[in-house]
Amino acid sequence: MGVFTTEEILRTVEMIHKENLDVRTVTLGINVLDAARADSNKMQERVFKKIVNKAKSLIPVCNEISRRYGIPIVNKRIALSPLSQLLEQHNETTALALAKTIDRAAREINIDFVGGFSALVEKGWTPGEQSLINSIPLVLSSTERVCASVNVASTSAGINVDAVRRMAEIIIKTAQRTAEHDGFGAAKLVVFANIPQDNPFMAGAYLGSGEPECVVNIGVSGPGVIKRALEVKLRHQKLDFIEIAEEIKRTAFRVTRVGELIGREVAEALGVEFGIVDLSLAPTPYVGDSVGEILQILGIKSIGAPGSTAAIALLNDAVKKGGLFASSSVGGLSGAFIPVSEDAALSLAVGRGDLQLEKLEAMTSVSSVGLDMIAIPGDIDVDTLAALILDEMSIGVVNDKTTACRIIPVPGKKAGDKAVFGGLFGECFISPVHRPGNSGQFVKYGGRIPAPLRSLHN
Amino acid sequence: MxxxxxxxxxxxxxxxxxxxxxxxxxxxxxxxxxxxxxxxxxxxxxxxxxxxxxxxxNAGSSGEFSVMSRPYQPSSTSSRFSSAESTQYMLTATGTDRKGIIHQISQSLATKGINILDIATYLEADKFILVAQIVVPSDINVRCLQDELSAIGVSKNISINLQHIDIFKATNRI
Missing domain, CATH: 3.30.70.260 (ACT domain)
Incomplete structure (x- = not known):
């Protein structure tokens, strides 16, 4: 068929229609720092106008391009400059008012989530950053579409333990303020080490410094496609690990190419720059679109059993290699996500007791992101949660990679109970936390854990 | 032949x-x-x-080849029908085989002035597969065309997709 074989054509069609290949997110980054004003109302008005003006065509453009190529674009989102930088002359009241204005702007143009209610405090905090952080529980419980992220650590600065402890308090308060929805507010809040400047995925998307005025970043999906490709191959042939990695690379190549094509088209249609394709394999709660199921296809019958970390490492590495060959504009988080509530197989493994917090932590040392969408008992104390975050931040800082915590302490529920967040946020069983109440003395030292040595790697 | x-x-x-x-x-x-x-x-x-x-x-054995020969004049309208790649789409249809599928799809295309550049159909077991590369003139609304083809698909109990050719380049070519 012209330059294509029928097999190639049908393979592409099948990837989209049977294996859940989609573009998971088209995220438009918008610089709003030019709205900084001492007058709170004028600042909010400028932010509102800029968001609506720059992003009003995002959904119609995405819908048209989605039709043209016959590929679904699941989410259309906005990432703003770190809003703490607009709050230096303001207090928490303005922080909340600004968040509500952004929520209203998002509703006006039908965008479901806006990231950028963010602060970067790995080395210390400014008054604006403190105002933003202090307002988070109220913001996330009284807005619908605003997402918050706070970077508390980096490989070059070390870990701001005071900020970690503060964020533990903020997470618990946020969950408590949204108790009727199983603490869902905390699902819109990410604590980062080495936050990427161009991540298109919520809740951690924001427009970092060094980014253009306006930019389109793409998050591709693909666990379903990779699972299916491996399933078909392994049914017909006996593969070794090199051949398994090759099959994942080939599939990641196709997935990435789709992302870049869509990203460039959307950027051109909007008249803005194209930024990056994020290669992350982002699961959804739907059966067949799960990173956990890939592990099962690879022969890990119970996710969390020995071998799970190696399987994730293999998958993560092969996805990056295939994706990097496909595009020279790769960025963001780019790895395999393991968000428990958003991945039906992982959620089930946690419910069965096969997959524990400690194993998830180990898996995050070789994959993208971190402890993501994990529900824990609502009665967790601040120090234990802070120590849990500290452990995850250490993995990122020492290994010079991004790690994050999106942990939901579910009010009134205990280990083994179920938390339900709904939609793409899914649902999960609550993970027990090992030996709570035994880390207080450690985290209370406060201050900063120094930046790690970057030589003598062993 | x-x-x-x-x-x-x-x-x-x-x-x-x-x-x-x-x-x-x-x-x-x-x-x-x-x-x-x-x-x-x-x-x-x-x-x-x-x-x-x-x-x-006569180059074949007796009665082996059926041959037709005619003078060739390049067509003045060929550019409109084969035209730029920006208007080329791939139409795929899969489902249970039955009479009239090819006719109904091709008739729908023909009435809109949509030219088929290349078409092939196969039967795999009982499954019917049609793949066609077509040129959609710029004045045709692709969304309406997709909806119309989908409706044909529903009536014939087959799945019909129409996608711009660039998606196949992106996924299949280095």
């Missing part, structure tokens, strides 16, 4: 050469062991279409 066997292209090209012809373009395909070839060639003015037909026919 002929039943397929090794040596048909060699025999036909030898016949063309015998009349001092130069082959400009050639396309050949085999469908269920049946061979077809179409070619364009330049000849000295004295060679007639009938001479060429006879010469090629």
């Amino acid at each position: 002929a039943e397929d066997r090794p040596g048909i292209v060699s025999a036909v090209s030898q016949a063309v050469l015998k009349l001092d012809g130069n082959i400009v373009a050639l396309s050949q395909t085999v469908l269920n062991d049946y061979f077809t070839i179409i070619l364009i060639a330049d000849f000295p003015e004295k060679v007639s279409a009938e001479q060429l037909r006879e010469c090629v026919e």
